[in-house]
Amino acid sequence: MLGFLILTPLIVGTLGIWVPFKKMSGVIFSISAALFAFCLQSVIYPSHQDSRWNFLTLGGYPISLHWQSVPIANWMACLTTLINLLAQVYSAGYFSHDARRGYFQSVLLAFTGAMLCTVFGDNLFTQFVGWELMGVGSYLLIGYFRGETSARYAASKAMLVTRIGDVCFLIAVALAVIHHDNTITAINLHGTAFIAWALIGAVAAKSAQGPYASWLVDAMAGPTPASALIHAATMVAAGPYLLIRYTLLLHHTPGGLVTLMILGGSTAVLAAMGAVGSQEIKKLLAFSTVSQLGMMILAIGMGSPRTAWNLLVAHAFYKALLFFVSGIASYRAQSGLLSRMAGSLHRFEFSALFMMGALGMSGLPPTGGFLAKEALYQTASHGLDTLMLDLLLSFLGGAYTAKLVKALIPVKAPPVHRTSYGMLIPSYIISGLVLINFFWHPWVSVRPIFIEQTWPSLLSIGLGATVGAFWTIPFPLLTGVLYPALWRRINQLAGWTVWVDHTLVQGTLTIVTVILWANRLVRWGGSGRAQRYALLSGIALLAIVIWNIHV
Amino acid sequence: MLLYFLIPWMFLILLPWLPQAKTRPLFIAMALSDTLQAIFGLSLGQSFHGSWWPSLGLNIALAVTPFSQPLLWLNGIVLLSIACTNQSPSRDSVFWLSLAYSGVSLAFLSRNLLLYFLGFEIAVLPFYLLVRKEGGTDRRAAALYFLAFSAIAGMFLLAATLTLVVHHITTFDSHVVPRTLQFSVYGLLLVMWAIKTPLWPFHLWLPRTHGEASTPVSMYLSGVALKVAPFGFLSFSSMLAPAIHHASSLLALWGALTVLLGSLLALGQTDLKQTVAQSSIASMGYVLIALSFGTSLGNQAAILIMIGHGLASPLLFLVTSRIYDLIGSRQIQDMTGLYQKSPALVSWLTVGAFAYMGIPGLALFPGEFGVVMVALQRDPVILYLIIPAMLFMAATWLRVLARVHFGHLTRSTSNVSSRTGSVWSAAWLGIPLILIGIAPIWWTHIWNWGGLK
Structure with missing residues (x-):
């Protein structure tokens, strides 16, 4: 049954990408709804399910696709399928007037299937397969607007940069197969440190951490629903999810957790500063995603995967909501620039939709984001350095949220463009979920939070909001300026290789030419004519004489 | 088994007497029946022995092994795809292609050293003639390049074979090769493998030949004929085990270097056909890495790469030629916005490109995964060469896809509308590529590699 859950979206999605058929949208809607219903049912009535499929046996090493439903996987799948729906x-x-809507929806569906493959995967190989297919899916999604140069650049960059991590992942998988570590438990118990490091590398690239951050910011060239799915509950969220599954392995890897802390913490700060300096709404949201992912990885690095999971769930809801709303707003404003967006939302939409997302993003009640942030604060308060880091993150989070809120404040005149219910209904639903998440948390129970202890983080959010509302100077951070330079270097290297090839060809040609000339000379001399023979002998004699002259 | 040989030979004898109009249908019929014969008629363990020239040690010894069976299937499928996609083949080209086909089949099935050499050589001359007769503007030089390199390789193979034959070793099944003899034979064969596989820097003939050859020739050459030499490695490996063991790390390093330089060469091209040709060098480098250690894991990985490459590379050559028909150019930069003109072609190109990038679900992935496993097991150092190579290969194909998938058509396209038939002809290669990628276990089970419970 689990196999069907994963294969159905993959197969239907792939078919839809290739062969557009009639009523595709309807079929995809019903499959999406069925997937969500199935996942919801499996978290309400948990039952142990197991699907194994032998992919290949190579030299006696079994390589299998193995899916297993465990509670955290069920919840993650539920989240993914919900955001997908x-x-x-x-x-x-x-895309109500776009002829390629069916294609887009198919890619979205296949992408969700790939994510489910990673989520339910019970060995590294299975997770890797989903991971790779997600890479392909993101390439197609980001590159949806084919006429635009930015889409071409962003899609290629996303694929190539995440590929660096994928190669790390591939080696981890091969190592696990060689050591017969064929389940997550086995890898957690006796996986080598190398696997842990390779996984950290893979996650850093896919979740846009550290030097890889810029691909996700550029990926804004894709359509808004794709951004919502990629940011909220698939692809980039798969990174922290993977690390949560392999927490035990990370715990017994010397230096692993510290690396995660440094990586996540520094990325979170830098990306949050980038968000404060952004001029475009989608760019701001992308930077904030990178920052929030950094916080999740920071939480894992501090040894608290449950906090990371709380952050992940809260982030999934409010970020999907913010993307949905920003799509509506920029559609009405006909622009993605923050400065042009004023008054693009109705008062009710602003308060019921947008403010819910904004409160969640900054970590204020009554949202799930508040609880997750407080959990992070509690985890971080064990050490002074992490505490300062967390307060700084709250400050910056408040700052960029304030900037966003300021840009979208409704004005007297209501917006002129009408928006279809297709865009509004999902926004209302997810806004409700942000609120529900304040009271209810999947998979984990949150430690009690005493309101009187939350003042330091609330204070720094408030301070940040005050500063952020008036901040206008951009920060040129995590822009990925190195990638074009790197690309030029690689092409230079390729050019040199081609040059060496040409030189080799020329060298071979020279040798062949010399042989041909020698051949011609011999034939010319040996043709039987006495004059030629005499001439050649004379030249040879002369050469010997000259050679032997000693003055 | 004899029927498998009889079909192409009968066809070769009949062909000169047939009218030109009947050539294509009969070619398809021959390819189809021989492919069916390869798939259903040949089964593991079948063998045939006949005496031919006992004093020379040249006997007809044929057998189907777990490793030759997949390659025979590949041989049939590639020939069938060529037969079906070639709209108006000339009788000459059909004749020489079929001759090369029968030579390759002989090399794959042979258990006799000299018979293998015979098959190897039968598959050389036709390509020379085909390139020479039907190539591009610079075809004479290209054909000469091919012939010169192949002839030198053939000489080394003959020297090695004769050395063994003189010592009364005539079949691949013998296990007694004196140690001193082993290393000289291995050295001779190494030159042959380096040229014919090819390994850098002996690869010079390959891009040049592909640059000038017509599409069916490129397809067959890279799809199947390129696999004769590495298959020889597999056949010789049992009798040369100690020598292979000694040289393994060196050969693996050489293979890895070839992978790296091949991907860089592919990245440096501006012509799509050259890109495909140079990518082959990288793939064949993987094959030699896998083979170099002589483990069963490595051998199986090598076969899987050969199969994957044998499907992906002809597919891309075919797509390239269709693109050339459409826009009159093979330059990558001229292909901007090609998706607007022919989405189906772009889809197949994407499939081929993703296969080369090693995406799971396509046929090159299992083999490359196997190579990484072998490398980790035996010689992790070469991963330092393979990892950048994988990234360069991804960059190569993303660069191509960035053109064909995006932008607007700028080049005035020719009036030749994309014939749906010719577009779907890519399915002959594309569908096996996908099927093997999705469920390699089904195929390895049929080839009796074990493992399926």
């Missing part, structure tokens, strides 16, 4: 509905509104 909402994004599908949203795209029906977003």
